[in-house]
Amino acid sequence: MPLTELFLRRLADSPLQQSFTQLMAAEPETRRRDVAAKLDVSEAALIDQQCGVQSVRLNDQFADMIRAMPELGYIMTLTRNEYAVHERKGIYDNVRIGGPMGLVITEDRKIDLRIVLSRWAFGYAVREETARGDRFSLQFFDKTGTAIQKIFLQSDSNEQGYADLVEKFRATEQSGVQTYDDSVEVAEYVTDDQVDVAKLTEEWLAMTDVHQFFGMLRRHKISREQAFRLVGAPHAEAIDPAGVVTLLEQAAAKELSIMCFVGNRGNIQIHTGSVKTIKRMGPWLNVLDPEFNLHLLESGVASAWLIRKPTEDGAVTSVELYDHQGETIAQFFGQRQEGNPENPVWRELAESLPTRVAAA
Known part of the structure; x- marks a missing residue:
């Protein structure tokens, strides 16, 4: 047809x-x-x-649709938020869906998704x-x-x-007016003075896996940036948001394999591999490679953080970007296999980024 x-x-x-x-x-x-x-x-x-x-x-029937995606063959998947667009080419495979959550992680990691189906x-x-x-x-x-x-x-x-x-x-009903709900779930957090910072820091240092971080936030009813501020250096340090161009350019120059996460309320999309072509076009900072594109609106980046989380395999270092509302724009890690320590070349690059410029 x-x-x-x-x-x-x-x-x-x-x-x-x-x-x-x-x-x-x-x-x-x-x-x-x-x-x-x-x-x-x-x-x-x-x-x-x-x-x-x-x-x-x-x-x-979104779960069944996602299970059928491998039949499309080679595609491009795009996930974005207000200030970042992540485009990755590959073939859907290894689809796993359980209840409201879904994973797509192909063997070659070209398509790597964390799906929140309950929000579709x-x-x-x-x-x-x-x-x-x-x-x-x-x-x-x-x-x-x-x-x-x-x-x-x-x-x-x-x-x-x-x-x-x-x-x-195909939906049975193709006519009539589609209605949308303008209400957005807003997370409620406690104020800084309500947080037991000593306990928070103790739990941070006790982490053995980076995935335990989210549970820690929920227990203390705080946002990611609250945790960063309250725990502070050396575990979380504010850096200059302008350093992201250095991060990408140096990763390209070193042919360093990195992980780039961009997500929204219903999906997180991950690139694992090298980056090669870094270009500014108007207000956007871009990675323009054959199978991976990233478009970052730099004016939307209000803060950037260098984060160190303990794991059983040693510290894991990330560079994380946030907007003025404290929403995550993008996160960068060095590629790492579970059970192995972090790539020291990535760690050295991340730690070389300049600290945040103090306000005049």
Whole structure:
């Protein structure tokens, strides 16, 4: 079946479609996420109302959809938050889903995902006309209509596998108005003076695995940056956010294999491997490699931290970026096999980054 035949859904011309057309005529280079913000709607609403695209609503059987992703063959998966976009090419494999959580970790680590299925609410198959021809994707959103993950076919993807997936998971209801929930869960944390800092520090030093960190935060009802501030050096040190370009450029120069995490409420996507081409383009700092792209909006980085966590294999060092709301933008680690100590070249690079510039 030609893929274009999948997209037979038709909608009456709507005020949103009209507003979209007017905006794109005036500002044709505006990114879809920014268009949604300018029109005061969700990105999912633009997709659903076929603003600049053709779309098909998918049902909510997301776990089964993810299990079917290997049939697509070689694809590009995109995960983003407000200030970072992470794009990775590869083939879905080794899918494991248990309850509200899912893992995709291929043997070659090209596709490496931590999925929070309980936060997935809407899915669409999407056809876009581009200068290079039609582009087909699967796009998933949370209840607010904010993008969680997008999967784009490549020239050598399995188009029949895509067609079969869309037909299998096509929603019964393709008309009517899709509604989104504007309410967002906001984590509640205690104030610094309510934290037993001695106990917090004791638990930090007692960690034997980096995954124990999240449990420690929950027990003390604090955010990541609160933990960093309260435990302090030498375990957590504020560094100059501008150092991230040095980190990437030096990792490229040293041909150092790193791990780059970018996530949102519903998915975390991880690159493991080297980085080669580092470029600034406008306000964005970019990694532009054949199978991995990272786009970082540097103006969104409010703080950066050098973090050292103890494990059974020795200290694990990370460089972590946060926005003005304290939300994680991106995290960087050295590639490490479980049971082995951290790469000393990575540790030396991370620890060479300049400390935070004091305010004048």
